[in-house]
Amino acid sequence: MSSASPLIIALDYPSLDAALCMADQLDPARCRVKVGKELYTRSGPDVLEALHGRGFEVFLDLKFHDIPNTVAGAVQAAAEQGVWMVNVHASGGRRMMEAARERLDRHALSTQLIAVTVLTSMSAEDLAEVGVAVSPAEQVARLAALAQQSGMDGVVCSAQEATALRDLCGEDFLKVTPGIRPASAAADDQRRVLTPSAAMAAGSTHLVVGRPVTQAEDPMSALAALESELAG
Numbered sequence: 001m002s003s004a005s006p007l008i009i010a011l012d013y014p015s016l017d018a019a020l021c022m023a024d025q026l027d028p029a030r031c032r033v034k035v036g037k038e039l040y041t042r043s044g045p046d047v048l049e050a051l052h053g054r055g056f057e058v059f060l061d062l063k064f065h066d067i068p069n070t071v072a073g074a075v076q077a078a079a080e081q082g083v084w085m086v087n088v089h090a091s092g093g094r095r096m097m098e099a100a101r102e103r104l105d106r107h108a109l110s111t112q113l114i115a116v117t118v119l120t121s122m123s124a125e126d127l128a129e130v131g132v133a134v135s136p137a138e139q140v141a142r143l144a145a146l147a148q149q150s151g152m153d154g155v156v157c158s159a160q161e162a163t164a165l166r167d168l169c170g171e172d173f174l175k176v177t178p179g180i181r182p183a184s185a186a187a188d189d190q191r192r193v194l195t196p197s198a199a200m201a202a203g204s205t206h207l208v209v210g211r212p213v214t215q216a217e218d219p220m221s222a223l224a225a226l227e228s229e230l231a232g
């Protein structure tokens with residue numbers, strides 16, 4: 001089932017049972033779901049089958065980052081498992097992204113292929129420590145432009161950068177934004193955050209939300225509050 005909602009709920013759980021317990025409370029018409037490294041490493045492809053069987057579109061967030069041939073194979077494997085979206089790290093470079101794009105096209109696989117720019121957990125200080133001496137906004141813009149030239153459908157970025165990327169890459173280029181925090185929520189390990197309504201106003205096309213819903217005392221109330229904030 002395809003959802004018109006921009007919401008993607010991050011199922012960051014340590015077991016298939018825990019993830020499905022949350023998924024069974026969600027409505028695939030009202031959100032998509034994201035499977036990340038922890039859950040996929042625990043459960044493998046079974047989780048994708050289970051979520052697809054429940055009608056969800058799945059973003060497989062494994063952030064592939066390797067040599068071009070390896071990433072192309074991994075992206076093909078993900079797409080052949082029917083996921084709606086898959087991602088690579090833009091810092092893997094043009095040839096890596098082009099190889100991934102070419103592989104999907106060659107096999108007529110329509111999975112959305114996006115690239116991570118700068119993790120939303122990273123600040124300017126974190127970037128400097130790994131030798132990137134520009135602001136997160138500058139590095140995001142550089143990598144988003146490269147991702148677009150390399151055939152990506154969009155990027156993962158912070159909502160704080162969404163407006164600049166709308167100007168740089170256009171409306172249709174996907175801006176998938178984690179680091180979404182309702183005004184009252186803790187930032188946790190995230191450093192570049194925005195509220196759900198501010199993120200949409202800034203030009204995010206999709207909002208990735210994990211702990212503010214999944215770790216809430218009442219996850220469904222937290223989700224309802226988020227939806228009503230978005231409804232405005």
Ligand SMILES: O=c1ccn([C@@H]2O[C@H](COP(=O)(O)O)[C@@H](O)[C@H]2O)c(=O)[nH]1
Binds near residue numbers: 010119179208209
């Ligand atoms: O830059 C990035 C890329 C991916 N993520 C992922 O999104 C969710 C966010 O979860 P919260 O609990 O809402 O912080 C998580 O699965 C990350 O792996 C990201 O946060 N930032």
